[in-house]
Amino acid sequence: xxxxxxxxxxxxxxxxxxxxxxxxxxxxxxxxxxxxxxxxxxxxxxxxxxxxxxxxxxxxxxxxxxxxxxxxxxxxxxxxxxxxxxxxxxxxxxxxxxxxxxxxxxxxxxxxxxxxxxxxxxxxxxxxxxxxxxxxxxxxxxxxxxxxxxxxxxxxxxxxxxxxxxxxxxxxxxxxxxxxxxxxxxxxxxxxxxxxxxxxxxxxxxxxxxxxxxxxxxxxxxxxxxxxxxxxxxxxxxxxxxxxxxxxxxxxxxxxxxxxxxxxxxxxxxxxxxxxxxxxxxxxxxxxxxxxxxx
Amino acid sequence: xxxxxxxxxxxxxxxxxxxxxxxxxxxxxxxxxxxxxxxxxxxxxxxxxxxxxxxxxxxxx
Numbered sequence: 245x246x247x248x249x250x251x252x253x254x255x256x257x258x259x260x261x262x263x264x265x266x267x268x269x270x271x272x273x274x275x276x277x278x279x280x281x282x283x284x285x286x287x288x289x290x291x292x293x294x295x296x297x298x299x300x301x302x303x304x305x306x307x308x309x310x311x312x313x314x315x316x317x318x319x320x321x322x323x324x325x326x327x328x329x330x331x332x333x334x335x336x337x338x339x340x341x342x343x344x345x346x347x348x349x350x351x352x353x354x355x356x357x358x359x360x361x362x363x364x365x366x367x368x369x370x371x372x373x374x375x376x377x378x379x380x381x382x383x384x385x386x387x388x389x390x391x392x393x394x395x396x397x398x399x400x401x402x403x404x405x406x407x408x409x410x411x412x413x414x415x416x417x418x419x420x421x422x423x424x425x426x427x428x429x430x431x432x433x434x435x436x437x438x439x440x441x442x443x444x445x446x447x448x449x450x451x452x453x454x455x456x457x458x459x460x461x462x463x464x465x466x467x468x469x470x471x472x473x474x475x476x477x478x479x480x481x482x483x484x485x486x487x488x489x490x491x492x493x494x495x496x497x498x499x500x501x502x503x504x505x506x507x508x509x510x511x512x513x514x515x516x517x518x519x520x521x522x523x524x525x526x527x528x529x530x531x532x533x534x535x536x537x538x539x
Numbered sequence: 540x541x542x543x544x545x546x547x548x549x550x551x552x553x554x555x556x557x558x559x560x561x562x563x564x565x566x567x568x569x570x571x572x573x574x575x576x577x578x579x580x581x582x583x584x585x586x587x588x589x590x591x592x593x594x595x596x597x598x599x600x
Contacts, residue, residue, distance in 0.1 A: 374551035377558065425549045427573035464548035464596050465574050493576075493598045 249288050250321045253281055257325040266326075267333065282318055289314045351509055361455070365390075371425045386424060389417040396447070404514075406447045408440040408481075408538065412474070415454050419472070422458055430468045438476025443538045445481075446514045450474075452507045453485045453532045460530065461487030479538045486531040543589035545571045546578045548596045556591055575599045 261281075265274035368390050375383040396414045400406050419434055426432075457470050466488075473484040504523065511519050511534075518537035524530075545556045545568060553571040560568035569587065572578035575596060582590075 371549070371551055374549075374555050377555050378551075425551055427548060427550050429574070463598050465576050465598050490598055 249285055249292075250317050253285060253318070254321050254325045256281065257322065258329050262326065262329045278322065282315070285318055286314050348513075351506060351513070364455075367425060368393075368421045371421065375424070382424070386421065389421055393417050393421070400447050403447060405444040405539070408443040408445045408476075411445050411447060411450055412436065412440060414451060415472070415474075418451070418454060418458075422462075426462060427464065429464075429466065430462050430470070432470045432472070434472045436474045438474075438481075440476060443476070443479060443481075445536070445538055446510065449507065449510060449514070449536075450483055450534070452503045453483070453534070456503060456532075457485050457487040457530070461489065463490035465493065466490045481534075481536045481538055483534040483536070484532065486529060489528050489530060541566045541589050542569055542587045543567065543591060544569055544578060544581065544587050545591035546573075546575055546596075547571075547591075547593040548573050549593075552593070560591075 257278075261274060261277050265271075265277060368386075372383060372386045372390065375386055393414060396410060400410060416434070419432055423432060454472060457472070461468055461470050468488060468490060470487045471485070473482070475482045508521060511521060515536060520533075520535045522531075522533040524533075543560070543566060545553055545560070547553050547556070550573055553573065557568055557571060560566055566589075568591075569585070570581060572581070575598070
């Protein structure tokens with residue numbers, strides 16, 4: 245019957261004391277709680293023995309053997325429960341690391357996939373081909389822009405933070421290349437204010453919103469306005485993109501929203517509390533309002 | 540004489556097409572369109588012999 249108490253202590257230690265004190269990095273509180281448990285346990289064990297049939301035995305001997313017996317049992321229980329608990333804690337932590345690693349890899353892969361948009365590459369090459377045929381003065385510049393774009397996609401995407409100028413440069417080149425091929429009914433307004441010097445940003449955190457506007461906001465028929473507004477006040481970046489939506493003349497393929505969702509995940513992972521993202525999607529307009537605190 | 544029009548959402552491509560069309564004897568490129576609805580309206584008034592079309596365009600394909 246006396247073994248009920250050490251078993252009770254085992255579970256108390258496993259489920260309450262270790263998570264509450266030991267894992268919360270309060271070793272002194274943990275030690276005190278252990279000592280307190282030990283004292284209570286010894287008292288209980290002695291009372292129990294005293295009340296049981298061994299009363300005579302108890303009286304005939306000093307309380308020492310019971311103390312040693314209880315203490316020994318206590319220490320064994322303490323270390324077994326501590327060991328098992330820590331083992332399961334380590335396993336949990338390891339699983340968590342593997343999970344995070346996997347998630348990171350997945351999101352990285354999918355945003356890489358989203359980046360090298362073959363359609364855009366071919367469209368741009370096609371524009372450049374046309375420019376070359378008519379021997380336009382813009383040809384050389386367009387090749388340079390595409391080359392800068394590809395450099396950013398291929399080399400800088402692996403770096404956690406790049407100078408803000410690079411991200412802005414990509415957006416500007418991207419817009420310029422689109423301007424080459426779009427007809428006049430698609431108006432693109434790009435505004436930038438502030439000084440990007442010395443600021444860093446996670447690469448391709450703004451680009452998906454710009455790509456999205458061009459993907460869904462260009463038309464052969466309707467008048468379209470794509471507005472991209474970037475302003476910097478010290479290290480606070482305000483980024484606004486909006487486009488009116490072309491009327492649906494025929495069934496368009498529905499948007500999957502994967503690109504935006506991925507970017508939201510990345511913002512959450514990288515910028516945590518240092519960002520706000522508002523997206524409004526109505527029948528005729530799509531608007532993104534992102535504020536980032538840069539480092 | 541073959542009368543034709545061209546429709547493409549990219550003005551640059553239309554420029555190229557115009558260039559090629561002008562090299563072909565007996566072919567007259569009457570007009571080019573980036574807006575397919577305008578092209579449709581034009582066709583209703585002036586039927587042509589040949590249409591040069593983009594295979595994929597926003598809004599309409």
